[in-house]
Amino acid sequence: MGLAPPGRGPVRLAVLSGHYLYYHYGCDGLDDRGWGCGYRTLQTLCSWPEGRPAGVPGLAAVQTALEDMGDKPPGFRGSRSWIGCVEASLCLDYFGGPKGRLCHVPRGAGFQGELERLYSHFVGGGGPVMVGGDADAQSKALLGVCLGPGTEAYVLVLDPHCWGAPKNPSELQAAGWVGWREVSTAFDPNSFYNLCLTSHNLEKQRQALD
Numbered sequence: 001m002g003l004a005p006p007g008r009g010p011v012r013l014a015v016l017s018g019h020y021l022y023y024h025y026g027c028d029g030l031d032d033r034g035w036g037c038g039y040r041t042l043q044t045l046c047s048w049p050e051g052r053p054a055g056v057p058g059l060a061a062v063q064t065a066l067e068d069m070g071d072k073p074p075g076f077r078g079s080r081s082w083i084g085c086v087e088a089s090l091c092l093d094y095f096g097g098p099k100g101r102l103c104h105v106p107r108g109a110g111f112q113g114e115l116e117r118l119y120s121h122f123v124g125g126g127g128p129v130m131v132g133g134d135a136d137a138q139s140k141a142l143l144g145v146c147l148g149p150g151t152e153a154y155v156l157v158l159d160p161h162c163w164g165a166p167k168n169p170s171e172l173q174a175a176g177w178v179g180w181r182e183v184s185t186a187f188d189p190n191s192f193y194n195l196c197l198t199s200h201n202l203e204k205q206r207q208a209l210d
Contacts, residue, residue, distance in 0.1 A: 003156070003173060006180035011148025014122035015156060019051025020044055020143075024162040024177070030059060033163060037139040038083040040160035041130045044141050045088065045198050046097040048127040057095050062087075065094045084132040084139065085194035098127050098198035105195065108136065108187035114195070115153050115183065118145045127198035128158070135191035142195075146180065153183040 005013055023043035025033050032039065039059045046056045057065070063077040071090055072081075089100035105111055118129065122144055129142040144156035162177045172178050187193065 003178075003180065006146055006154045006182075007152050008149060012119060013144070013146045014119050015144030016048070016122055016127050017125045018049025018127060019047075020049075020128055021047035021051055021053060021056070022158065022160075022172070022178075023047070023056075024160045026163055028058065032059065032080075035080040035082045037160045038085075038088065038130075038132060041132075041139045041141050042083070042088040042091055044158065044160070045092065045100070045128050045130055045196070046095060048098055048198060049200065055095065055097065057091065061095075062091055065091055069094060082137070082139075084137075085130050085196040088130050089196050092196075092198070097201065099201050100130075101197045101199070103195040103197060105193040107189060108133065108191050108193055109189035111183055111187045111193065112151075112153065115145060115147060118142065118155070119147060121197050121199075125200065127200075129198065130196040131193055133188065133191035133193040136188040136193070143178075154180040155183055155186060157181050157186065 021044060023040040025036060036059065039062055042062065043056050047053065060077060066072040066087055067074060067076050069090060071087060085102060089102050092098055092100040105114055130139060131142055132139040139160065141158040142155050143158050146154040157179065159177045166172045
């Protein structure tokens with residue numbers, strides 16, 4: 001990614017393995033500013049680990065799937081209603097994407113307690129982690145974690161709220177759409193958060209080999 005480790009130097013650093021595509025506001029010509037960040041983060045999750053657009057659903061397909069599953073009422077398709085980690089996990093299973101596992105953090109102030117889980121996730125070959133909350137409803141993806149020294153801790157955040165066509169990764173990094181953020185300031189202490197941790201879909205891999 002071309003990003004130097006943050007802070008005073010890592011004691012432990014882990015980032016996702018594999019490849020992904022960056023989906024963000026308007027990347028397919030649809031103006032979804034103000035409501036589409038959860039869909040875009042889901043699309044990024046679906047692109048992992050190959051980093052290819054094959055199998056990545058469009059926003060209308062996601063809304064139709066949630067209706068078909070009975071998670072959303074008729075008329076949800078075509079709306080500007082947002083989705084979160086719970087809906088994303090349902091769609092990962094529906095579309096045969098990576099396996100999604102949900103984790104609930106009651107308050108952002110307790111996010112520090114999830115860092116070991118995230119570190120183990122990335123060390124174990126896990127993919128991007130979707131994050132979203134209530135007071136902080138802006139969806140984003142976590143691509144890595146950096147721990148230490150002491151209580152110093154950072155997460156590598158991929159933000160889907162970019163509008164326009166970034167020319168290269170350096171431009172994204174300079175604008176802050178991807179970068180290391182200190183955990184103590186990256187999350188609202190009064191917001192709950194859901195996480196959707198992605199891992200390899202072994203059944204899908206077996207079918208590809210058959």
